[in-house]
Amino acid sequence: MEAAAANFHPDADTSLYKDDGVAAKRLLKELEDHRLLEKHHWFSLFNTRQREEALMLFDVLMNSKTWETAVNNAAYFRERVNEGEFVYALYAAVIHSSLGEGIVLPPLYEVTPHMFTNSEVIQKAYTAKMTQTPGKFRMEFTGSQKNPEQRVAYFGEDIGMNVHHVTWHLDFPFWWNDAYGYHLDRKGELFFWAHHQLTVRFDAERLSNNLDVVDELYWDKPIKEGFAPHTTYRYGGEFPTRPDNARFEDVDGIVRVRDMIIHETRIRDAIAQGYITAADGTKIDIRNSEGIDHLGDIIESSLYSPNAQYYGCLLYTSRSGVPIDMKLVLAVLCLAVGASAWPHLVNDNPADLAHRQQTVNRLLYRSTEPLRFDELEAAAANFHPDADTSLYKDSGVAVKRLLKELEDHRLLEKHHWFSLFNTRQREEALMLFDVLMNCKTWATAVKNAAYFRERVNEGEFVYALYAAVIHSNLGEGIVLPPLYEVTPHLFTNSEVIQKAYTAQMTQTPGKFRIEFTGSKKNPEQRVAYFGEDIGMNVHHVTWHLDFPFWWNDAYGYHLDRKGELFFWAHHQLTVRFDAERLSNNLDVVDELYWDKPIKEGFAPHTTYRYGGEFPTRPDNARFEDVDGIVRVRDMIIHETRIRDAIAQGYITAVDGTKIDIRNSEGIDHLGDIIESSFYSPNARYYGSLHNDAHVILGRQADPHGKFNLPPSVMEHFETATRDPAFFRLHKYMDNIFKEHKDSLPPYTAEEIGFPGVQLTRVGVEGKLETFFEDYEFDLKMAVDSSESANEVDVSAAVSRLNHNDFTYKFDIKSNAAKPAVVRVFLCPRRDSNGIIYTFEEGRWNCIEMDKFWTKLRRGANVIRRKSSDSSVTVPDVPSFQTLITEADKAVAGNSGFDFAHYARSCGIPNRMLLPKGSETGMEFALVVSVTDGASDEQHDALEDATTESHTQCGIH
Template identity: 60%
Template structure:
């Protein structure tokens, strides 16, 4: 996959062109038409719809007349709520962790998801766009486009250009308003929060990166905790395990960034201890005030209407007790064993807690409640009527360093379970007849910072009487030079075999330059790549580019680029090719390598080749260019092995894994090049 860096210079005309429907795809419209309508409905979300056709639909469409696969039940329910004036007003903050607001957003999601043709989908989107709270509307549209079969090939515009307030410092937003009022094109430099007197500032580039924020919210859109099989058309396989893995990877990557900046790995959070690091978000809601700050050394307090601190300790105790016993108790009293490969999936469902949790009444919702508890510590009793904190939005959560302390705490609970499982034996690890002979890099591994621009047009208030001028934020972000890895593998089986190749790496030394033992290092391993390939008889030379990594994705094109590409396809009648951006689940490609050091930072890189026929859960993985290890479109998980295999279980004696021929480790250095 290629890293795509696009400057977002957005200027919109007073009205969008209206193109007729073309019934060459499911749902009664072309993919280009669907993309056009989604673009239009999300453009300037707080202002009037600019597309004439959709604007007309917002007045004339009747949701009760649409075509649905649930008989119109969802549409009738939402219309009843609307007519009874029970929906959240417009120009008010929205949080998915607010139960009532989430219910309202999901009512609209249900209407869109159950629409069986594009006229119904687009008509509902236009109708409710002008009647529902903007935050609820955006969430519902993003969730519906992510999961609806009608929008399988639609690419969602980058959220940081749809709702820039959630991703951009308030002083930059204020400067954008000034540029708008004075009709002066502007490129506004955005800096990270904090100051040099705050050690956490050294790694702010990671948690505050808009690509990282987008990755986090995208994952939670693809694997939502509210997903209910009873109302959806498929089961999401291994959702709980994927919840563990994606947050585990964020945590170990954050620790690697800390080590590259001469900081110790992050400490876990404790409910009965102080939150040592405060945080000033420097961000504001479009409507509803500033995000609350939290001073240093705050001791956890009960949060009115959410939970008491002792409740969180009780839930933690119940979960740890289940891990120690090796089973959870279902709500019907059944015993659900977790002493197997599948146990991590159940544990993830319990900790989050998703609707898949076997007993949420007893084990609670540790993760979701913890986000609210931590987010409200600036105003736990509602004395100042502050809006939700950054931890109460997936878009903003990673900005707060305490996010990583919270997930280190949960990650250690997951590790308790993983360490309770027996280590892999030599027989579990061997791939008979296959050996890794050599590993080589084609060039020095280098990271650096680059400037990136994105549009703030949708951040400022608007009127059709005043033309837009380009207003962009300019931020510094981490990236790396592309590189190739050459892997020499010999297949002595006498016939072609399918192989799965897995690549991990971890910092070789801690902040005191003490080498991590193998068992500690493997738990901190960063997944760098995973792919399937056919090995011919005899020696094989595999060249793998960093741009091909199965764990990363390219940046989505800017909103204006999506608009231009879509309008061009519609005008010419040609196909719209956005295939490279249809899955946004992975990390940004530029984050594949952790930041290095000027003198070079040593990493221990391990390569493991296993039987691809046994490991693959779907066909054709060796031919797939869109494989992403978080799952397939229909919820099917493509790999039979656990996330992190073969490093997911404890290694009591590293000679066992080092002794198999299909495993090989090398030490490499990652260099960081400072700006001249």
């Protein structure tokens, strides 16, 4: 067959064909012109062009005079056309060609298993293949028991029933043309009968399960039952889901709802009148024994329909008619942002930095697989965490608690998704964090980490370890590897993950391009480069690791101005997003309303490592209560109480005391109650507006838990900014903060004036120019490996925003030597209609570019400040592989390990310092202020700190 595929010339001898090679020549021409669908792409018979292609091949096979000719053609085209088209054409030909007589077609569920198997099971099969470990996996029917429809899923998902249905349609294809050689007798009648029987059998199964029989579909009523298929294409991502009660919408360019209604009306007219009107105007009587056959033909509608133009294609357009496609889818001086140092705790006997870095690398290396480094393996096997409680600051309380949970089998299994917004999962991760924070020595922390790495859920382990490295003095100086290389699933489209799996399964290295989610028909796609930027995602998750909402000062210290930084970091995220929108001719983000539809839907194209796809949400979904977690009215009540506090100027604490917020600490308290963090003075009263909003927004695809969907992108800081609704949500919070800011009296000239100092000139050296560049990151941790399967190199290439470096030049005159603080803001000048913002409107949209301390000399000062030194940003984190290589070299004594520059990854990526702007240039106002730095003089660290992103992330 390989020889036939290589050497056969389909059109060399046209006498081999019944049609003198017409069909073969047509298909060859399409092939030569590169018009055929690529390989490794989904195929759907309902896609007109794809069907045409499959049928061209079918035609060639049907016209082959001999078995040998058919086989040579099949082998030749198998290597050249899309696989789905090939399989379809071959099945149809074996069924319909006389040459195929007696051949048993293998069960399709074993030929194309993706179409018959849940994605959870497919995923396990991939892992088995990647690790060369045989396996047998249990398939569960789709959905949860909360969904009554799940009771009859065994019928609709029965692989034999599925084969029946597809085979019936292969035996009696709607596209059948008698020119293929014969007439399919009573096709229309059998169409009715086979589907009638399918319907009544389904009803009988429903009655067997105490369900009502099926009600019919109405074009003008909601589609009552939603559906989440938990099924993945071999190529092309997940099958789409549909929430409950979706309303039909026209499918652009394909079919409108009104078409369905008109065609139905015409068909029912025919029934009422007793005749069908053929294309030539003649009447075909249907009040006889052939009538049902004609009706079947027009309803299906098959090529046998006497008048498809008039009666339409009711059946097959209705399938695509489901609306799940998502339409292919300066006054800012009022802030002196927190920068108080986190205390440096006494560091007893730590290993040197290189050793510590190496150990952390090893603990995080392939976190879903067993440890593979001797020392750590030994600790995992032989260490007894509670054998010597003097190793712990808390005398072993935390470690005993975690061990007890482990013994009682209460901990989340491995190979399961983990979400910080899941209360129990967070508790578990924090129990481990607590153990690590209480270890007196580095050695104890490492042994515990190794021991629990092998015993707790991987997601919980990675979270606890990241948080401990950041917050424990033992972690000082360690560079945490970029999360997009440690847990790539949360940063990479499923299409690319899929390709990485194939690369590992076939042991073929590969580099795969990540496209931003969605199609160009979605205006939101224009700014997807921002919300999906892997560096921006790392900024967001790291900020929340630096300032966790669950932080309790009992861990050892107070996180200074956490509430204020919560406001400021998210305000900056919001205004930066708006600046990107304006750069792309989009209006700024509108806020979220609990009682209005969520305008933008979102299809994340992202898959969990374990647990299937991230849920999608169609456009204009309306908020529903999330069962057992949060109700819409709770959100409204909590918002009202928070806004009452703003209007009244005080927060009511748990004990009834009033906490004044019309002062410089007010914003900090407000941040605490809105997030809400553990610092909230009254969480019971003010609720958790931010966290609940993430959950309620995220769960709208499955608010009642019917479809067994895993948490959404909104329920992970890594992925939240991918969803445009994230920015709506934060605009909503930002406006609440603004209400508070607007309630404060303006600063006085005395407060912000700087007598004797004058900023006389501001210049910029270098062009303010942005561009997109390709960036490559490693996907090795996305695939499974084992001792019996070699690791292959797999990586992703993604387009990222970057800019040329530039330098500010400030000319400042001073009447004396004094410390000063320079702040730089970049403010969009015009709204999306080109109207210049008033000062009052514009100030709230300013992007903070830099803030630094400097010492002015008496007289003229020329201060140059490089864009790369911005205190808002961080440089690119070195790759995980670089960290491994460099730490290993340093441990071997071949070099030092000096990555202090990268020890923090909380700030905004420096390459995103400037908003994209536009090709023709975009107007911004550059706003600079110089104020008295005397009151900050005691923070020497700040004056040295040029690379730390303290502006949004504080110092530690």
